[in-house]
Amino acid sequence: MTTTGEDHEPARGGPWWWDRRRGAVLDVSLGAVSALECAAEGIPFARDAGVPTAMGVLFGLLAGSVLVVRRKWPIAVVLVALAITPAEMGFLLGVVGLYTLAACELPRRIIGALAGMSFLGTLIVTFVRLRQDMGQDGVDLGEWFFAFAAIGSSLGLTAPPLLLGLYVGQRRRLMESLRERADSLERELQLLAERAEERAEWARGEERTRIAREMHDVVAHRVSLMVVHAAALQAVARKDPEKAVKNAALVGDMGRQALTELREMLGVLRSGGEGARAERAAVPLAAVGVAAAAAASRAAGEGESSSEGPSLSELDELIGQSEAAGMVVALSVEGEGRAYAAEVESTAFRVVQEALTNVHKHAAGAKTYVRLAHRVSEIAMQVENEPPPVASAASSARLPSGGNGLVGMKERVAALGGVFVSGPTDAGGFRVSAVIPAS
Numbered sequence: 001m002t003t004t005g006e007d008h009e010p011a012r013g014g015p016w017w018w019d020r021r022r023g024a025v026l027d028v029s030l031g032a033v034s035a036l037e038c039a040a041e042g043i044p045f046a047r048d049a050g051v052p053t054a055m056g057v058l059f060g061l062l063a064g065s066v067l068v069v070r071r072k073w074p075i076a077v078v079l080v081a082l083a084i085t086p087a088e089m090g091f092l093l094g095v096v097g098l099y100t101l102a103a104c105e106l107p108r109r110i111i112g113a114l115a116g117m118s119f120l121g122t123l124i125v126t127f128v129r130l131r132q133d134m135g136q137d138g139v140d141l142g143e144w145f146f147a148f149a150a151i152g153s154s155l156g157l158t159a160p161p162l163l164l165g166l167y168v169g170q171r172r173r174l175m176e177s178l179r180e181r182a183d184s185l186e187r188e189l190q191l192l193a194e195r196a197e198e199r200a201e202w203a204r205g206e207e208r209t210r211i212a213r214e215m216h217d218v219v220a221h222r223v224s225l226m227v228v229h230a231a232a233l234q235a236v237a238r239k240d241p242e243k244a245v246k247n248a249a250l251v252g253d254m255g256r257q258a259l260t261e262l263r264e265m266l267g268v269l270r271s272g273g274e275g276a277r278a279e280r281a282a283v284p285l286a287a288v289g290v291a292a293a294a295a296a297s298r299a300a301g302e303g304e305s306s307s308e309g310p311s312l313s314e315l316d317e318l319i320g321q322s323e324a325a326g327m328v329v330a331l332s333v334e335g336e337g338r339a340y341a342a343e344v345e346s347t348a349f350r351v352v353q354e355a356l357t358n359v360h361k362h363a364a365g366a367k368t369y370v371r372l373a374h375r376v377s378e379i380a381m382q383v384e385n386e387p388p389p390v391a392s393a394a395s396s397a398r399l400p401s402g403g404n405g406l407v408g409m410k411e412r413v414a415a416l417g418g419v420f421v422s423g424p425t426d427a428g429g430f431r432v433s434a435v436i437p438a439s
Helices: 021-049 053-069 074-083 091-103 108-137 143-236 241-282 285-306 312-324 342-362 393-397 405-415
Strands: 329-334 368-374 378-385 419-424 430-437
Touching (some): 053 074, 053 091, 091 143, 108 143, 143 342, 143 405, 312 329, 312 342, 342 368, 342 430, 405 419, 405 430
Antiparallel strands (some): 378 430, 419 430
């Protein structure tokens, strides 16, 4: 279907080739008016041509009614108007046909050619008719007058509908382009919102994993040592009261340290959650996913900046706590120690801490070797324990294991671009090794 300059909708609601009923009613009305006009002009045409009046009227009705199909075949309407121009018929047919043709999505050369033919036909017919009428009346105004009058009338009948149709067609195409662009932008915004929601969900998952890892590192080591000391306290409570008091003091100290670290972490999470809620309330609904992702990442950043975590300088204290719990730990350091980034030192400390915790859980009483190597562009650590003794005083602690310690260590090291390896040794012990880039 050839579309014209009138507003239209993609959904068809009218009969045949019309998009809407209103367009069908308009074209039928124009066709009826054009048919009546051509029928009235067919009477003098029949008289001048020497044919019956009824034939002239019928010819006018048929020619004028062609305007009904102007939206589907605009070229045919213009050609019919050109064909009946010598009979001085179809004024409305020619004007509306040119407008419809100019508003159509047709090549400009076709529109220009048909408009030129209409202009030339109207010019010739007007020039000839003026000369005949003036000649019959005996008035001689000169050829220049007839030419001027013919050109003026031809331009008046051709230029206005042609220009109006071109304007309406261009405006319609512009509006369609703007609507398509708006639809495209809406789809892009929807896609961005979906992707932002996916990123926010991913960020929330990453944050949950980070929080779980931090909670595990904070709680597992302290509580494991507390359980070991409690078991030892139970074993020596009656035999060695002095040692029992010492173990009880250690349990209290470790409990207080664990509570302090948990309080600091919960404080960071609480402040980050309030900031995220305030920010999400301030942004538009279309950007909720983006704000959630940004709030989650900022909460992680605040957690790391507010509490930088442990450092390698606390390694001696960590090993001292394990030795106080009955573990024999041998520490060896290679290379010259230096300052590393906070996340590097924290990760290295957590690897050693978790490895020692696993020794307490699964190989209580086993001798453990902690090796730390400071290299040019990396830092390496290894924690290896011998096979546990057959019977140990700490083995009665029955420490539970969630199976997340090794996974958390591997995730921490991999996040910094390092390498993590763990597994049993040939001697029956267990070894944990990690290498982390220094920068």
